[in-house]
Amino acid sequence: MARDKKSLEVIRHNPRNVALHAFEGLIKQYGYIEEGAKHPKAIIGAFTLTYKRENPMKSCYVKALLEIIDSL
Numbered sequence: 001m002a003r004d005k006k007s008l009e010v011i012r013h014n015p016r017n018v019a020l021h022a023f024e025g026l027i028k029q030y031g032y033i034e035e036g037a038k039h040p041k042a043i044i045g046a047f048t049l050t051y052k053r054e055n056p057m058k059s060c061y062v063k064a065l066l067e068i069i070d071s072l
Helices: 002-013 020-030 059-071
Strands: 032-034 041-044 047-050
Touching: 002 020, 002 059, 020 032, 020 041, 020 059, 041 059, 047 059
Parallel strands: none
Antiparallel strands: 032 041, 041 047
């Protein structure tokens, strides 16, 4: 569990250079990924975030994911 918190803090500290596998790993900690027709959806609780798979992830997607996690 300590490693999960550390990875969250690293992503929170620098939302600009987040790798795709780290972003999706964070989604899987709090919810799940639903494969869509064009873009995948992150389902966390009652929230849905559609994102584009690219490496590194754009900071707008990372910030939106962090806001969802903080609201839980």
